[in-house]
Amino acid sequence: MNYFSVFVKKTIRYLLKPLSFVPAILVMVMIYRFSAQTAVVSSDLSQTLTEKIVHSINYRLGMDWTPAEQALRVMTFEYYVRKLAHFGEFLLLAVTLVIPLYVHGVRKARLFFLTMLICALYALSDEYHQSFIEGRSPQILDTAVDCCGSLVGTLLGWAACHIGKKTIFKPLSLEKERQIIKRYEEKQKERRKRQKEREKNRSRRNRRP
Secondary structure (H helix, E strand, O other), X not given: OHHHHHHHHHHHHHHHHHHOOHHHHHHHHXXXXXXXXXXXXXXXXXXXXXXXXXXXXXXXXXXXXXXXXXXXXXXXXXXXXHHHHHHHHHHHHHHHHHHHHHHOOOOHHHHHHHHHHHHHHHHHHHHHHHOOOOOOOOOHHHHHHHHHHHHHHHHHHXXXXXXXXXXXXXXXXXXXXXXXXXXXXXXXXXXXXXXXXXXXHHHHHHHOO
């Protein structure tokens, strides 16, 4: 069982390490694509999402808002939905950065500051990218919201790594792994030896007249 545990952990680490940055890259691509939308397209998307949220609240909670009241709340909530989207994007980016950095051996304060630095630089580049998009412009407030999301995501990702370090991230010493493998190999030898002895005994019994 111990040998199987070592084998599983080694396999997971071997597969996880080179692929660990893929989620972060995908999140970066997602953020870039959202930022590449024109002001009209971006506004329509956020308005549609806000309308769905308002209608869901009205229906689920039985608020009985009139269409005019719902429209007013859509106009009020849309701003917060847009900021929440910024917050959520960079929260997700931070989480998907913390885990691979942890896997590659970055720990403690370096893990925190490196993740925050990457997220902050990407937030600044994202706002700069928007300055080239029709109807959009860089916003300092959006960058601040992005950094807040990155901070929360970094803490959540660090917590996930801290919890996971006793499972697939828990390092086994080479000596301990050798001992486990050695015991496994010894058991296999004993099993083969007993198998041969049983076969010899069978052959002896078969030779008797």
